[in-house]
Amino acid sequence: MIDKPQATKMKSPCFGQRHVQIFLLFTSIIVNYVAKFNAGVAVVAMTDAATTNPNFPEYKWSDMEKSYILSSFFWGNFITQFPGGYLCRRLGAKRTMFISTLGSSLFALLLPLCVNWGGWGIYCGIRIVQGLFQGFLFPCLHAHLAAWCPVSERNRLGALANTGIECGTLLSMFISGLIAASSIGWPGLFYVSGALGLVWCVAWLLLAANKPAESKFITKAELDYIEGSQNITKKVESDEVVQKIPVPWHAILTSLPFWALVVARSAHSWGFSTLQAELPSYMKGVLNMDMKSNAFYSALPYLAMWCMSYVYLIVSDVLLNRKMASLTVIRKTFNTCAFWIPATGLICIGLLGEEQKNFAIVLMTISVGSNAGATIGSALNTIDLSPNHAGILMGIVNSAANVIPILTPLLVGVLVEDEHNRVQWQLVFIIAAVVFASGNLFYLIFGKMDLQPWDDKDYLSKKWEQNSELPHKVLSGHVFAVTAICTPAATS
Incomplete structure (x- = not known):
């Protein structure tokens, strides 16, 4: 055990294996998000080949069938979020994340071969299986962050890893449109995403380690720094101890700060999935933009989101290091920006038509860009509440949040009978705005950023x-x- 005076004087290595692990987590999100979100562009390309590459098959799927395809991923994803936390505790993050990405990537490669004879039904089936595999990802990611991040760097490194969400979404929207319009057509969407996942799996096997002490490449100075920081706070136990810590289910499920996090992440999932999954269809139907323009303008808001994620990160680092604001103030302020600005933007977007497409694009960019603050605002709150149970908490939170993207495309399929009807889209955006606003209000009132008593291994x-x-x-x-x-x- 390292005493506090000694540990506080310990110098932080500028670069080390903890940064390699963060980069691996960052890229894991990217490759999985490319496979997860390319369906928004793929469905448009597969049902309207003239706007991309007419040399590939075109399918006559109804709007409801397309809605099933967009939501089917989340049918599987929601099922394995909760078991993912347990599997990570038993097998470790290294093996579990490898299984997650490998399975998703292999099924992506199968999809172009199967959809010709199975139609939209087999497309849904494969996306359900991809969702099942990817459900293991985020519970493991948060457990890996808790194991590798020194307490003083936890906010910074956790936010850096999670910027893969914005980068992955951006690449999915932008690259998918280019690939669909290229010589390899829409099948290339699945071949590229599958290949990226397999490359990542090789890098992960070579460089990843469940905890600092298991890494072959870590220096003694960095190992002492990480373990010394964690020993001071006694927040994170070793993998062996964590596996033996019983989960205080009653305490977790009766914890109001935990339920505030569940509500906030579910509200975020509703608003974000509405923007992300339906954006290509809205731009094509209401703004009357062709596929090539659609790919560029669909990607633009996520470019802003990726850039803004670093702005939020730098601002939070400055405020924390200079003790200008507490972690609680930073998380709740950023989360408010991330929820209430898009809520306002969604209502305004619903009032615009084709003749105001430039203004609509600006509003979309502002809304999606400001939403990047949700990572620091609430996504990392699991580690604040309980580092020892971070994977379990994330499994529960993501289980609830991933029910939402199952519902939103289906709701759009019911409400939007004519994709060119702006009034019908208005209702979709208003509902999302109300969910955004009320979810953040609940988080502001009941959310906490303090270590909870039930994190104690002897609780x-x-x-x-x-x-x-x-x-x-x-x-x-x-x-x-x-x-x-x-x-x-x-x-x-």
């Missing part, structure tokens, strides 16, 4: 001891009272 045993002592104390009190009544009083 359940201490609770049991307290409960077992109570009947003993009550019984002792009754015995004392009975003895006092029955014993004659002393005479003077």
Whole structure:
């Protein structure tokens, strides 16, 4: 154990294996998001080949069938979020994340071969399986962050890893449009995403380690720095200890700060999935933009989002290091910007038509760009509440949040009967705005950024001891009272 004075003087290595692990996490999100979100462009290309490459098959799928395709990924993704936290505790993040990305990538390669004979149904089936595999990703990612990040760098490194969300979404929107219009056509979308995933799997096997002590490449100085930082706070136990820590289910499920996080992430999922999954269809139907322009303008908001993620990161680092604001203030302020600005933007977008397409693009860019603050605002809150149970918490949070993208495309399929009807899109955007705004309000009131008592590895045993002592104390009190009544009083 390193004492506090010694640890606080320990110099932080400028670059080391913790940064390699963060880069691997960053790229894991990218390759999985490219496979996850290329469906928005793929569905348009596969049903309107004239706008991309007419040399490849075109399918006559209804709007409802396209909605099933867009939502099917999340049917599988939601199922494995919760088991993903447990699997990560048993197998470690290295093996679990490898299985997750390998499975998703292999099925991406299969899709062009199967869709010709299976149609939209087989497309849905493969995306469900991809979702099942990718459901393991984020619970492991948060557990890996808790194991590798020094406490003082946790906000910075965690945010850096999660910027893969914005980068992956950007690449998916932009590259997918270019690939679909190229000589390899829409099948290339799946071949490229599958190949990227396989390359990442090789790099992960060579460079990743479940914890600093297992890394072949880490220096002693960096190992002492990471372990010393974590020992001071006693927030993160070793993998062996974490596997033996019982999960305090009752304490977690009755924790209001935890439910505030669940509500916030679910609200974010609703608003973000509305923008991300339906953006190509909205731009094509209402703004009347062809596929090549659609690919560029669809990617533009996510370029802003990726850039803004670093702006939020730098600002939070400056505010924390100079002690100008607490972590609680930073998280809630950033989350408010990330939720309420897009909520306003969505309502305004619903009021615009084809003649105002430039203004609509500006509003989309501002709305999606400002949403980047949700990573620092709420996504990393699992590690604040409980580093030892970060994977389990993320599994529960993502299980709830991933139900939402199942519903939003289906809701759009019901509400938007004519994709050219601006009024029907208005209702979709208003609903998303209300969810955005109310979810953040709940988080502002009940969200906490403090380590919770149930993170303690001995929490359940201490609770049991307290409960077992109570009947003993009550019984002792009754015995004392009975003895006092029955014993004659002393005479003077």
